Amino acid sequence: EVQTVESGGGSVQAGGSLRLSCVASGFTFDDYAIGWFRQAPGKEREAVSCFSRHDKNEFTADSVKGRFTISSGDAKNTVYLQMNDLKPEDTGVYYCAPPWVISSTRCEADNFWGRGTQVTVVS
Numbered sequence: 006e007v008q009t010v011e012s013g014g015g016s017v018q019a020g021g022s023l024r025l026s027c028v029a030s031g032f033t034f035d036d037y038a039i040g041w042f043r044q045a046p047g048k049e050r051e052a053v054s055c056f057s058r059h060d061k062n063e064f065t066a067d068s069v070k071g072r073f074t075i076s077s078g079d080a081k082n083t084v085y086l087q088m089n090d091l092k093p094e095d096t097g098v099y100y101c102a103p104p105w106v107i108s109s110t111r112c113e114a115d116n117f118w119g120r121g122t123q124v125t126v127v128s
Contacts, residue, residue: 007031007118014122017091025086025122026078027101038062039074040104040112041086043098043124055104055112056084064104064112068094068114091126098123 013025018099025041040055052073055064074087084101098121102114 008117011119014124016125019128022089025090027084029082038104038107039084040114043099044099052112055107062107086103093126096126105115
């Protein structure tokens with residue numbers, strides 16, 4: 006069965022950094038597109054950063070450009086999200102998932118297997 010485990014979240018002050026990790030089982034992110042999504046309380050889930058290694062399609066939300074970087078780990082089943090210069094509006098639960106649609110302006114996923122990891126940014 007497919008599972009994802011997100012970790013690395015926490016509470017940080019504005020301007021700080023966090024590195025989120027995702028470990029997947031049942032499939033490898035290296036073979037498919039990779040995406041990080043987040044959801045704030047009372048808000049819809051939104052794509053943060055997505056990447057497809059085989060077709061080179063990428064997506065990065067305008068709100069995080071220049072601050073967040075998605076990357077694959079040494080292991081085939083790991084992916085990271087380096088988050089720098091965090092802002093209060095970055096607060097939310099972050100999930101990793103394989104997107105089924107990805108372009109420079111759009112990234113969508115419908116298989117969210119993990120519980121996510123909470124990121125809280127305080128002023």
